[in-house]
Amino acid sequence: MDFFLPDEDDAIRQEVRAWIREHPNPTARDLAYAGFVVPHWPQPWGREADPLTQLIIDDELRKVGIRRPFNPIGTGWLGPTIIKYGTEEQRDRYLFPMLAGEEIWCQLFSEPGAGSDLAAVTTRAEHAGEYYVVSGSKIWTTFAHMSKFGVLLARTSFPGSSHETLSHDELSSTGNPYDDVTSRHAGLSYFICPMDTDGITVRTIRDMTGHESFNEVFFDEVKIPQANLIGNIGDGWRVAKATLGNERVSLSSEGLMWGAGPTVMDLIDLVAGRDTLSTPVRHRLTRAYINEQVLRITRLRITGKAVAGQEKGPEVSIVKALSDAHGKSVMDLAVDIAGAGGMLRDGDPLCGLVGWEHGHGRTWGKKRTLGASDWISGFLFSPALTIGGGTAEIQRNIIAENALGLPRD
Ligand SMILES: Cc1cc2nc3c(=O)[nH]c(=O)nc-3n(C[C@H](O)[C@H](O)[C@H](O)COP(=O)(O)OP(=O)(O)OC[C@H]3O[C@@H](n4cnc5c(N)ncnc54)[C@H](O)[C@@H]3O)c2cc1C
Structure with a gap:
């Protein structure tokens, strides 16, 4: 792999420069449609750019002071998950506004009792007609206070239960279902959650820099449409693992x-x-x-x-x-x-x-x-x-x- 950027007459450089000449003051949408926001994404959202092409694009945009839209969690690791596991409708609906930074995204995974041990998630999503009704809480959710959407990891069934979910009473009478380490990854599901839905409360947390970038998020019988499920019901762990892999790269x-x-x-x-x-x-x-x-x-x-x-x-x-x-x-x-x-x-x-x-x-x-x-x-x-x-x-x-x-x- 060559780690030195090619010279001025390189064809990719010329192509990027020609685009910049045509779009001297590009909007966020212009950048998104041109595939310049995340060039290594597949088309039409990116350009399937190999590492060198990406570096050239970065270099050319940087030289003329073009900055990409802000949506680090969306474009960093949630977008690739939607590309991989989402439906065509979901990709059409969410990806371009995400790339253009018009709709900010957050990741609703961690809970007070589920961080490193993410499979211990207890936030529940109960099936009710065309909705899943979500109750529970999340913590450390970066940008929840400014997000239009979040991806939510919630439990749609409990280990050892034939029910889709257990009620609070059932839960307390069955002991701690998370003791069964082998099966608790099953029964988690992955949803797109509109953050302005009734029943969601976001409370900011101030960190020691003095900034408020992450939050607690509370769910009180929040209705999420069934169409917002990503991947299959109960298969959220596999989808979440893809998100975590992308997160670590980003x-x-x-x-x-x-x-x-x-x-x-x-x-x-x-x-x-x-x-x-x-x-x-x-x-x-x-x-x-x-x-x-x-x-x-x-x-x-x-x-x-x-x-x-x-x-x-x-x-x-x-x-x-x-x-x-x-x-x-x-x-x-x-x-x-x-x-x-x-x-x-x-x-x-x-x-x-x-x-x-x-x-x-x-x-x-x-x-x-x-x-x-x-x-x-x-x-x-x-x-x-x-x-x-x-x-x-x-x-x-x-x-x-x-x-x-x-x-x-
Ligand atoms: C700045 C920041 C932003 C964040 N943003 C988000 C976000 O947007 N969305 C979200 O869902 N979460 C977010 N998080 C939460 C983050 O994912 C969790 O803090 C992290 O996964 C650790 O979980 P925990 O805090 O519960 O610590 P714990 O899991 O309780 O860990 C406590 C300590 O025990 C150690 N430990 C735990 N298990 C093991 C083990 N098996 N072997 C060895 N050591 C172990 C850990 O390394 C750690 O030192 C954010 C966190 C930070 C700091």
């Missing part, structure tokens, strides 16, 4: 904060030319740069497999495990370099004295100034990297079992 992309935020090169740009950097700090920067290149190449390999229609293997967990730890260590390094200045936020009168706001960022395409808050928020958020999308320990369990062939946990 969360491992270039920006240090799950693909967003600054990159190692932003930090290097920021400190380049300072002759006061100590030797240990130079070594840490060099190690960070090398790690970033290794991750980049491994990500390209995964994308290449996806485009070739091959199943993703344990390298997804390897990249997730490595990039989360990498993101955290670079944020630690940034704050260490800043010294006392690392305690400042944008707008703080002392900020200018430590020079934080003079760095140039590459993160968002057009060069932009990185402020102190990019690094401080990143530093405060970075412990979450090794939890969301599957914790570091869970990734290592997957690598141990699926790559190294060690006994199951």
